[in-house]
Amino acid sequence: xxxxxxxxxxxxxxxxxxNGAKFFRTQLDSVLQQDYPNLEIIVSDxxxxxxxxxxxxxxxxQHSFIQIIKSAANQGYIKNFEQGCKLAKGExxxxxxxxxxxxxxxISKLYNAIGDAALVYANSVLxxxxxxxxxxxxADRVTCKDFSSPLEQAIFxxxxxxxxxxxxxxxxxxxxxxxxxxxxWWIAYTATVNGGIRYIPDQLxxxxxxxxxxxxxxxxxxxxxxxxxxALKEKQIAQERIELFYSYxxxxxxxxxxxxxxxxxxxxxSGFVNNVQRMVLFFKYHQQLLASKKRSQLRQWLFCxxxxxxxx
Numbered sequence: 001x002x003x004x005x006x007x008x009x010x011x012x013x014x015x016x017x018x019n020g021a022k023f024f025r026t027q028l029d030s031v032l033q034q035d036y037p038n039l040e041i042i043v044s045d046x047x048x049x050x051x052x053x054x055x056x057x058x059x060x061x062q063h064s065f066i067q068i069i070k071s072a073a074n075q076g077y078i079k080n081f082e083q084g085c086k087l088a089k090g091e092x093x094x095x096x097x098x099x100x101x102x103x104x105x106x107i108s109k110l111y112n113a114i115g116d117a118a119l120v121y122a123n124s125v126l127x128x129x130x131x132x133x134x135x136x137x138x139a140d141r142v143t144c145k146d147f148s149s150p151l152e153q154a155i156f157x158x159x160x161x162x163x164x165x166x167x168x169x170x171x172x173x174x175x176x177x178x179x180x181x182x183x184x185w186w187i188a189y190t191a192t193v194n195g196g197i198r199y200i201p202d203q204l205x206x207x208x209x210x211x212x213x214x215x216x217x218x219x220x221x222x223x224x225x226x227x228x229x230x231a232l233k234e235k236q237i238a239q240e241r242i243e244l245f246y247s248y249x250x251x252x253x254x255x256x257x258x259x260x261x262x263x264x265x266x267x268x269x270s271g272f273v274n275n276v277q278r279m280v281l282f283f284k285y286h287q288q289l290l291a292s293k294k295r296s297q298l299r300q301w302l303f304c305x306x307x308x309x310x311x312x
Contacts, residue, residue, distance in 0.1 A: 008038040011107055012090030012168070016080045017056070018046040020098035023208065024055055026131065027100055032063065036107040041066045044084030047074045052098075081161070082177045093168050095161035095184070099208045100124075101131060106204040110165035118170045118195035119187065121163040122204040129210035137203055138163070143294050147197040150189060150256050152291035154245050154263070155312060157185040159197065159292075162205055170194045180240045193250055238311045242267045259285055267311050279308040 013031055017024065031041060043056045043066065053070065060066040069083060085093060092114070094107060103109075106122070114120040123139045138144065142158035153159075161184035174190045177183045191197050246260040259281070266278035282289060282304040290300050 008036065008111075009091035010038050010040060010089060011036060011092045011094060011111065011165070012088035013039060013041045013094045013096050013107075014081060014084035014088055015041060015043045015096040015098065016046065016077060016084060017043055017048060017052050017098045018074070018077070018080065019048045019050045019052060021048075021051040021055055023099035024052055027096065027098055027102070028056075028059055030100075030102040030104070031096060032059075033104050034102065034107045035104055036111060039065060039107070040088075040090060042084045042087050043068045044080050044087075045070045046077065046080040047071045076179070078177050078179050078183045081183045082175065085171060086175065088168055088171075091168055093166045093171055095164055095166070097162045099210070100162055101206040101208075103202075103204040107165070109200065109202055109204060113198060113200045114165055114167070115198065116195055117167075117198040118191035119164050119166040120198040120200065121159050121165075122200050122202050124160070124163050124205040124207040125203050127206045127208050129208065131206055131208055133206070134209070138207065139201065141294060143292050144199050144201070145291075146199050147188070147192055147291065149288055149291075150192045150245065150249050150253070151259055151285060151288040153185070153189040153192055154242065154260065155289045156292040157182075157188050159188040160184055160207070161187070162207065166191075167195070178244060180237055180244070189245060190248060193248075193253065235311055239267045275308050278311070279304060282307045 015028070015031070041063070045053055045056070045068065047070065053068070056066070056068050060068060067087070069087060071080065071083065081095060092111065094110070110120050110122060123137050123144060125133050126136050126138065127133050138158070138160070147153060164184065164187065166187060170191065171187070173194070174186065177186050188197060242260065242264050246257070246264040249257050249260050251257055262281055266274055266281065283301070286300050286304055290303060293300070295303070
C-alpha cells in the first residue's frame, strides 16, 4: 500500500528479454498490475528470434508507456540490462527478468522503503518451471539484511536484480557494467559505498527456476559440466573481480580499502606463505566477507581453511 503523500516520481522498469516468449506474458501482466501509479516500461531485447518482440508490440499498442529497444546482435544479458537502464528516465529503476511474476504491490512497497539508501530489495518465493512454489524463499537459503560495507559484497553477492529498486542518480554513476561479474553484483557492491542497501522481508516476487535460468536455482549446486567449465575460469575471474572492487572502493573507507588491497595482493600472489596470509585474512574478517552466506560458524571456518588452496 502506498503511504507517501507526495507526488509519485516516475519509476522505470527495465525488462530484459531474449527468446522469452514461453513465459513472458505472465511477467509483463504482473508488471502492468502494479498499484504504483507512475511507471514507464522499457523492454530491452537482445535480438530475440522467437515471438518475444511480437508479444511486446501487442502490449505496446495498448499501453503507451511501454517502449521497445532491440539489439542488432546478441550482446549478452549484462549489456542488455545496461542498454535498457541507460534509457530510464525515472527517479528510480526496477530491473525485471522475463520469466518471473511480481506481487501487485512490489514497486510501491519498495518505493516506500528505500529512503536514503542507494537500493532496496525484498525477499522472493522460489518456484519450479510451472511457477509452483517449491516451499522455500531466497531468505531461507541466504542471508538477507541491510548491507553497508563493500566487504560484505566482495566475495559473495546474493542480492538479485529482479528484487531491487535502485536510485537512478546512483545507477548512472556506475556505467558501464563490467562483464566479469553479473550486473546485479556490480550494482549491489557499488551501492554499499553510495548510500547503502536496505532489505525488506516481504515476499514480492515469484522467482522461476528452470533449465534456461542463467544461474539456476538460488543456492543450488552446479552440475558436473558447469563445475568443470567454471573451474577453468574461476581463478582469473576472482582475481579480476577483487582488483575491480579494490579500485572502486573509496580511500576514505580506510579499513575496507586496506582489506581489499590485501585480498587483491593475496589473490594474485602465489606460494605457501601467500596462501596462508590469504587464509588468515579470511579468518579475521569472515563475518563481513561471508556475510551473505547462511552458514554455521563451523562451516564458515571450514570455508576460510579452503582459502589456503583455492580462491573464490
